[in-house]
Amino acid sequence: MIADPEGFGLDNLPYGVYSVGSAAPRVGVRLGDAVVDVAAVLDDDVFAAPSLNPFLAQGPARWAEVRARLTDLLAGHVPASARHPVGSVALHLPFEVADYVDFYASEHHATNLGRLFRPDSEPLMPNWKHLPVGYHGRAGTVVVSGTEIVRPCGQRRAPADDAPTYGPSARLDIEAEFGFVVGAGSRLGERIGVDAFADHVFGAVLVNDWSARDLQAWEYVPLGPHLGKSFATSVSPWVVPLAALHDARVPLPAQDPEPLPYLRGREPWGLDVEMVVEWNGEEVSRPPYREMYWSPAQMLAHLTVNGASARTGDLFASGTVSGPQRHQRGAFIELTWGGREPVTVAGEERTFLLDGDEVTISATAPGAGGGRISFGAVTGTVRPAR
Structure with a gap:
């Protein structure tokens, strides 16, 4: 080799x-x-x-x-x-995106956001350890790495405000994610079992699910993410075939309670992918994909368990990849703890993204013969609202 x-x-x-x-x-x-x-x-x-x-x-x-x-x-x-x-x-853009679904598969990320958004409640919702939570995104705003990201506008209501206001997002964020590209689809009314994953999924890409946290906070109850997410999602230009990731497979973290039968496989596996997040050229985080609670195969099985069809070009992403340590958090809302704990980037204290900021997410995984394979990078630069 x-x-x-x-x-x-x-x-x-x-x-x-x-x-x-x-x-x-x-x-x-x-x-x-x-x-x-x-x-x-x-x-x-x-x-x-x-x-x-x-x-x-x-x-x-x-x-x-x-x-x-x-x-x-x-x-x-x-x-x-x-x-x-x-x-x-x-x-x-390497493939025409048919549909886009984004999951919420990191227990560390979900717990951190639960503590930030619901400080007086249990951080995880009661369903979280029973199913891979996700939302249906907007395929038409998936863009290739290098595409500039225009700061989104929308409604937001600050904690001290009595009513919402309209304007550019002031809490623009990233989410370092891992995405999977469906090659062979399925018919409407059929399900894809966890052990049939490789029959349908061709490969993987890096994903940055840009997020307007102030828009998201105002809109997400009761139906979940909408305008706070749908303005742009960036993907890397290279699709790494699933066949190249054989040596990157690792056991999943323990799942307790045991998932329902349709989410169990013969040999459940995750992926040992090491991600790096750079903010204006400075490394700020190393999210480890091996820590993800739900596997790629479980995500696809859940996506289709109700009979929803999968199509060539479907993209489904993991949600933010985060680990147990602060330097492993894959979103700036976590890294800065809601903006209350700034990080230093190129000598400046920062919380959320400013116009002109550039974010690059790269990743590698174990390859054959003890080497490593690269996913390349996904990069985006923030431009002012229009």
């Missing part, structure tokens, strides 16, 4: 969509510091498309066949005409 110091060796081979100059976007794989044109090396027009969706729809047997062929071919000589320096290409 060829190792790569950047985490983009043959044990990874993540897929993306790229373009060179004015040429139409097409599918590539990342190998080291280059993007390799898949249609050219495989002589297959399905990869000349401007999204991964046609390939994703072909299903797991085809995914495995293509990965095996690419691994063999790229271990040898790659024609210069099919290889582009990664710095010379534009990267696009």
Whole structure:
């Protein structure tokens, strides 16, 4: 197995969509510091498309066949005409997002927010350890890394106010998350069991679920997140295949009470993914995905247990990834404890995001042969409200 110091060796081979100059976007794989044109090396027009969706729809047997062929071919000589320096290409949204669901799968994050939002009550709601809580997001505002984020406006009511006011969010936040891309869908009325996860999910991306905490606080009772979340969700440009994550599997944390039968699998697993959050170029957090209470397979099983169909291009995300320590918190509302405990960023005390701020989330996981694979990064810069 060829190792790569950047985490983009043959044990990874993540897929993306790229373009060179004015040429139409097409599918590539990342190998080291280059993007390799898949249609050219495989002589297959399905990869000349401007999204991964046609390939994703072909299903797991085809995914495995293509990965095996690419691994063999790229271990040898790659024609210069099919290889582009990664710095010379534009990267696009890698798949057409059909539906978007965001979960709330970290016990540490849910407990912290419960203590912040409901200080006089139990931090976890009674249902939290019985099912993966989630909400249905807005697929049309999922954007690729590098897309600027316009500060959202909406209603908010400060604790001292008698009535709501309208204006730009003053408590703009991030959520460092891990997302999963559905390739092969399911029919309406059918369920996807936890042990059928790999038959449907193609791979994983990094997610930043931008959050306007003041808008969210005013609107979320009784129906949950809406405008405080729907203005933008950023994803990384590279989709790491599920097949590349075999060596990253770890046991889930203990689940007590035992989940209902439809959420139990033969061998429940999580993923040992180490995330890094940078605020204006300075590292402020290292959220560990291995701490997540609910597994990716449990999330998908719950998403479809009522018969809801899954479609090619569906994206479902984990919710904020947080660990037990302060430096492992994946949202700034946690990191600054609701703004009461500022952090120092580039010599300045900060709580929530200011216009001009840039946030980058990156991640790596164990790969084959003791190395590590990279997910790349998802970056966004905040621009003033319009």
